[in-house]
Amino acid sequence: MRNICLSLFLTIFCFSAFAQQYSISGRVKNIEDGEDLIGAIVKLESGGGAYTNQYGFYSITVSKGQHKVTYSYFGYQDQTLEFNVTKDTVINIELVPEADEIEAVTVSAEKEDSKVENKEISVVKMEMKDIKEIPVIFGEVDVLKTITLLPGIQSGGEGSTGINVRGGGQDQNLIILDEATVYNASHLLGFFSVFNGDAIKGLEVYKGGIPAKYGGRLASLIDIRMKDGNSKQFAGAGGVGTISSRLTLEGPIIKDKSSFMIAGRRSYADLFLPFAPDETVQQSTLYFYDLNLKSNYKISDNDRLYLSGYFGRDVFGLGNLFGLAWGNATATLRWNHIFNQKLFANFSLVYSDFDYGFSIDFDENTNIAFDQNITDYYGKADFIYYANTKSTFTYGGQLIYHDFNPGTFTALEDVQQLDKRKAFESAIYIDHNYEIDARFNIRYGLRYSAFANMGGTLYEYVKDENGQPISDLTQETEYDNAQISNYFGGLEPRASVSYNLNTLTALKSTYNRTIQYIQQASNTASAFPTDQWFSSNNNVKPQIADQVALGLFKNFKKNFETSVEVYYKWMQNQIDYREGANLFFNDQLDGELLFGKGWSYGAEFFINKTSGTTTGFISYTWSKSMRQVDGINFNDPYPTNFDRRHNLSVVVSQKLGTRFVLSGTFVYNSGNPFSPPVGKYFYQDGWNNIYGSRNNYRIPDYHRMDLGLTLKPKESEKRFKSSWNLSVYNVYNRENPYAIYFPEANAEQAEKFGVKEGDTIAVQVALFKIIPSLTWNFEF
Amino acid sequence: MKLNKIILVLTAFIALTACEQLVQIDLPQGAQTIAVDAEISTDLRPWKVFITNTQAYYNQDTVAGVEDAIVVISDDDGNVDTLEHVENGEYRTINSRQCVPGRTYTLDIQHNNTLFSASELCRFQYDIDTFLSFFIPETNGFIQKGYYVFEVANEYEPDGDYYLWKIYRNDTMLDGFGLILDEDQNREVSFFNLNIDPNDIEKSIREDSISPRPFPFNFKLGDTVEIEQFCINKKYYEFLIELQNQQNRSGTPFDPPPANPKSNISNGAFGYFSVVNIKRASTIILE
Known part of the structure; x- marks a missing residue:
């Protein structure tokens, strides 16, 4: 704390000493519900300007005299103020939504031309109201599924909310909800994401050009923000859908001073289980629920507190016998403080927990149970110093305490416990954004991250012929909990430049290094909640990625944005697994791991029509993602499970009259690589498959079209409004391959497929055929 | 509880619409x-x-x-x-x-x-010392009421031995669990019956210390039960485990990447050459 105060003092002193000008600062909000508007543009007529930060705060520096300032935000009416500045001035603005624009499906909620004006590259920002217009499976709005329609972001596959960003693994994305890490972002094993659309304000995805403020994962930052809660009036929203229902209530606690938001959701997928042919399935329970809470309190004009929390759980039961549950819980307490008109700060205390457990109850006295969890506690301090109109500094630090319980196994009274692990992860950073002139902008920063394992047992392993650890131990060393058992640290430079060729065209480039110290042990294409998180240690070096990206952004007419980005990424210390690796309840996990390198590259194309009666976007990505790990694939490079050459998404939204909106999505992906048999051999009275090189074949291509029709309420003065949404997933009933397997036909398969028993066959499984769904949404 | 079963049920409501079809794939050879x-x-x-x-x-x-x-x-x-x-x-x-x-x-x-x-x-292995049946009078959750067998045998070497058992009921090898593999980590073949006192089985039952693996079969009075205990090498054990795993895979994204079980035969041949030491014991299920 002393250091923070000292740095704060120095900053204020240094910059104040040279300040000859005045500041205009304040917050930009939505007039209807008082929500902060993030990324709103504050533009000076005389040149220069600023964007509001994540708390809707802005600060610009002007000289003494008359100034004209325009506040704008996409989907809202501009507001221009003219005033004479003779001292530091606070201007809080409330913008009025343009009712007509609410229907548009747009990716960026910023002002038209903002992609060119905005200096960022490899970033996607979406507001919830836009995401809600895109048709989705089972009528359930899903922010994670929606972002996979964008270039460079791939879905983990049907029935998965896992995502892969620019050739990175699913555990290489940092997903944060109001700053708290969400370790498992999926419900029902990946069919839904944990983010309730009604509770979410919007999100930002950094595929590259990650600001120095963030770190800890290699591939991306997915920053999801909850709504603050309507500070003007009590309001509610909800929906009744085919799979789940939800209700959100929000309102002022003390008008314009404090507000709350509470949102709940519960699925009832298990209502369908009695119709299943399998008796075991009929007796099962299967549901999820989640709860989002947020409240904020304005202590003074310069101080504001936010408290937010998430709690979600998946529950699965097989008769009375077997129970399985997992869930996230997060809590974030934030204090915004405006030290002066140039210095904005936020301090956060965060708790995040993911736990997973199952139990088997044989009878009253006989049961076994398994539990594992990862809990993080962290503190953060972030400062934004608006030095002048051209120069903004962002700096701060964070300290995370990780508490890993890889597994507790209880059978009757016998308890087996895998080594609990504790670690500190910390970082300090500084980032400087400097507008050299109206055309040329640079942002550069440096992050130093460090990681220390505390206590525990360190294992030394016998090395195989490639120098990789193998599961026989040579040495065990125990450490006290207060002792650092090993330590890592590294510098992560970040830089971006942008150059506006003219008002409609910009060229941007970025480089960033990211380091990742914790990862998930998953040997499958889709991660399970059971897959344990583990940290870097004496055997597992931190993962490091270096990425460069170059982009050309061009706007046409008034409402077409286009962009092309190319990237190349190098990844060190990538992890793969020995054949037959045992990753479950294994204290000596490192002996199952293999280490190598990865690289990925690609080109991303994007066309976005932002306004008019027809809106939408086309996104196409050509990409390649490779790994080379000694001990796998004869030490040759191999494509990752998610290496897809072509990814195309087309999203269109068409207004029909005043009340109907028709929207459609078309998705086309190259098939995922997999390793089919290249032959068979006879052993012990049966055929056994022979496998060749890793991922040497691709399943057939994936494509699908979804349609959605929304009927909006009539214009009226009534507060209660409801709308209907009809979505049809996979309208042309394409049987996309979910899995292909290669069995020796048993009697049942022989009869079903008309082959001889014992024939070796290929069977394709398709999950979702055409699925219509109807959702009734309301708000008041 | 097999993870595969869990996946089956978790995805069951989806499976109402899912379908399987035979496909002809132009496979690499x-x-x-x-x-x-x-x-x-x-x-x-x-x-x-x-x-x-x-x-x-x-x-x-x-x-x-x-x-x-x-x-x-x-x-x-x-x-x-x-x-x-x-x-x-x-x-x-x-x-x-x-x-x-x-x-x-x-x-x-x-x-x-x-x-x-x-x-x-x-490998060396000792004869099976004890092979007896016993009765579990109440279904206790882990196991149904009925007659079971257990064995006790000493381990020849202090480490590294792996076993495979075949169990016959009246000369018929039992299906499903006929082949049981167990990595013997506790230096004693009777790992799962460690607490059974052959001289006082009833006491063991009273103290709830019976878990009749590796022979989880429920026998009837009068059955002749024979076991064959194969003392095998670690590499063969791993080969068999991997072979079983391969046969259980269903190709979903939740499967690990497939790999060939590691043969002990040089120059890229498939299959295995195993050398096993077999011990046998039998008992008749009596009251």
């Missing part, structure tokens, strides 16, 4: 080689080695035996046997043979100018 199925043991009988050609995946012809190989089994005591081809890839010794614990056996197959070779040690 690996080079043809041989597969070997050979097991020699401490039982006195002619040694047999089956050698077959690997086949394209979609080739549905019956397995093609390799008929022109030279097959020799030798041991480190200087004994050499050349096996003769009988039919369709089956080679055998003319006379009965039995492995001697402590010796290492080598299989050499000369075929198409390639030598395929494998060596395995025949």
Whole structure:
């Protein structure tokens, strides 16, 4: 704390000493519900300007005299103020939504031309109201599924909310909800994401050009923000859908001073289980629920507190016998403080927990149970110093305490416990954004991250012929909990430049290094909640990625944005697994791991029509993602499970009259690589498959079209409004391959497929055929 | 509880709309080689080695035996046997043979100018001390009421032994669990019955310390139960485990990448040459 105060003092002193000008600062909000508007543009007529930060705060520096300032935000009416500045001035603005624009499906909620004006590259920002217009499976709005329609972001596959960003693994994305890490972002094993659309304000995805403020994962930052809660009036929203229902209530606690938001959701997928042919399935329970809470309190004009929390759980039961549950819980307490008109700060205390457990109850006295969890506690301090109109500094630090319980196994009274692990992860950073002139902008920063394992047992392993650890131990060393058992640290430079060729065209480039110290042990294409998180240690070096990206952004007419980005990424210390690796309840996990390198590259194309009666976007990505790990694939490079050459998404939204909106999505992906048999051999009275090189074949291509029709309420003065949404997933009933397997036909398969028993066959499984769904949404 | 079952149920409501279909895939094809199925043991009988050609995946012809190989089994005591081809890839010794614990056996197959070779040690193991039945009077959650068997045997070496059991009820090998593999980590074959006192079984039952693995079968009065206990090598154990895993996979994204079980035969042949020490015991289920 002393250091923070000292740095704060120095900053204020240094910059104040040279300040000859005045500041205009304040917050930009939505007039209807008082929500902060993030990324709103504050533009000076005389040149220069600023964007509001994540708390809707802005600060610009002007000289003494008359100034004209325009506040704008996409989907809202501009507001221009003219005033004479003779001292530091606070201007809080409330913008009025343009009712007509609410229907548009747009990716960026910023002002038209903002992609060119905005200096960022490899970033996607979406507001919830836009995401809600895109048709989705089972009528359930899903922010994670929606972002996979964008270039460079791939879905983990049907029935998965896992995502892969620019050739990175699913555990290489940092997903944060109001700053708290969400370790498992999926419900029902990946069919839904944990983010309730009604509770979410919007999100930002950094595929590259990650600001120095963030770190800890290699591939991306997915920053999801909850709504603050309507500070003007009590309001509610909800929906009744085919799979789940939800209700959100929000309102002022003390008008314009404090507000709350509470949102709940519960699925009832298990209502369908009695119709299943399998008796075991009929007796099962299967549901999820989640709860989002947020409240904020304005202590003074310069101080504001936010408290937010998430709690979600998946529950699965097989008769009375077997129970399985997992869930996230997060809590974030934030204090915004405006030290002066140039210095904005936020301090956060965060708790995040993911736990997973199952139990088997044989009878009253006989049961076994398994539990594992990862809990993080962290503190953060972030400062934004608006030095002048051209120069903004962002700096701060964070300290995370990780508490890993890889597994507790209880059978009757016998308890087996895998080594609990504790670690500190910390970082300090500084980032400087400097507008050299109206055309040329640079942002550069440096992050130093460090990681220390505390206590525990360190294992030394016998090395195989490639120098990789193998599961026989040579040495065990125990450490006290207060002792650092090993330590890592590294510098992560970040830089971006942008150059506006003219008002409609910009060229941007970025480089960033990211380091990742914790990862998930998953040997499958889709991660399970059971897959344990583990940290870097004496055997597992931190993962490091270096990425460069170059982009050309061009706007046409008034409402077409286009962009092309190319990237190349190098990844060190990538992890793969020995054949037959045992990753479950294994204290000596490192002996199952293999280490190598990865690289990925690609080109991303994007066309976005932002306004008019027809809106939408086309996104196409050509990409390649490779790994080379000694001990796998004869030490040759191999494509990752998610290496897809072509990814195309087309999203269109068409207004029909005043009340109907028709929207459609078309998705086309190259098939995922997999390793089919290249032959068979006879052993012990049966055929056994022979496998060749890793991922040497691709399943057939994936494509699908979804349609959605929304009927909006009539214009009226009534507060209660409801709308209907009809979505049809996979309208042309394409049987996309979910899995292909290669069995020796048993009697049942022989009869079903008309082959001889014992024939070796290929069977394709398709999950979702055409699925219509109807959702009734309301708000008041 | 198999994870596969969990996935099945978790995805069951989706599976209401899911469907399976036969597909013809233009598969890449690996080079043809041989597969070997050979097991020699401490039982006195002619040694047999089956050698077959690997086949394209979609080739549905019956397995093609390799008929022109030279097959020799030798041991480190200087004994050499050349096996003769009988039919369709089956080679055998003319006379009965039995492995001697402590010796290492080598299989050499000369075929198409390639030598395929494998060596395995025949491990020591003690006789099974005790093989008895007992009755569990109440279904206790882990196990149904009924008659069960357990065994006690000492471990010859302090570490590294792996076992495979076959269980017969009235001379019929039990299906499903007929082949049980267990990594013996507790230095005693009777790992799962560690707390059973053979002299006072009832006490063990009262104290709830019976968990009748590795023989989770419910027998009837009068059944003759026989077990064969195969003492095997770690590599063979891992081969069998991997073979079982491969056969259980369903190709979903929740499967690990497939891999060939690691053979002990050189030069890229598939299959395994195993040398096993077998001990037997039997009992009749009585009241």
